[in-house]
Amino acid sequence: MVARKHDDEAIKQALIGRTVTEAAEMLGLHERNLYVHKARLARQGWSPEHDMSHAVPDGFHLKGTSTLYKDGAPVMQWVKSSIDHERQRELFQQAAWAMAAALPQVGPAAGPDITLPHLMAVYPIGDAHIGMRAWGEETQGESWDMTEAVRVQCGAMAALVELAPAADQAVIINLGDWLHADNMEGMTSRSGHVMDLDGRYAKMIDVGMMVMRQCITSALRKHKTVRVINVVGNHDDTGALWMSVALRHTYENEPRVLIDKSPAAFHYIEHGKVLIGTHHGHTCKAERLPGVMAADQAQAWGRTEHRYWYLGHVHHQSVKEYAGVTVESFNTLTAKDAYAAFGGYRARQNMKCIVLHGEHGEVARHTVSPNMLSSI
Known part of the structure; x- marks a missing residue:
């Protein structure tokens, strides 16, 4: 990001009592750029020519002002603001980068001697919900906590890596909702639903990071490179962002690990004639996804055959096949919580590894369920 020549206070001082043309000349800015800054400051509540001098805090935007005048002079003013979600997301990412700078880093590890360049092994992880607590008495005998999450998720990943061929590239896709909650209150940010949690949020973060690092370590033993995608879910809007930042810093010195940094809701992977799109599934219906892929990846769509x-x-x-692309949702390894049990949801628990050939698309898949890990 290019550094700005002047901060907001300098721009305000230049504009007071001057025209935009005069202020731009004084600051050495293009007049058009200064108009952009002036409009931005007005949206934040600063526009002296309209008697607006109370800017809202960074991370908010102005909804409106009401000014009481007496004899033509302003006497009292009400400033109404609301949260600027995009700006708060930017501030959160900046804070995450600053905090990640103090984390330990992983050095290069020895890789496999031989890998198959035409193959790519994809490990989609459906909604891990690390931190969720389930009491077997009310969930049809399925108890769950973070200890069980570590055993099952790490065990399943290790077992799938053993079953997978030595593909040149591995892609670990956290399909969203890696963490069960996104804040200290244990509530979803969007809907405010209260979650059944096993322990504190800090413990959830610690366990969630440890499990993902173990998944990466398992993949590095068999594959030449490991790419990690953390998809934003509805349970962990910010969790997916800070986890990507923390992992990028942790593996900065490991050239065989690539952590996707994009905070976008959609991610794409291209391998030969294969194109994969990833999304949590909470903001876009399945029937719209073929069009989203064609619009976002027009050139890659033309290069590929298996989407x-x-x-x-x-x-x-x-699994549903549309014209040009197949849309698939995945099971989770996690047990049902009380909400799912009371709602009658009874999906199977498993995790898969999908093997894709650069020329022929999907050529194999392996499945591991928690019952297969009972001896681990």
């Missing part, structure tokens, strides 16, 4: 969408969110497997 797939991988989704989470619904916790059950669903």
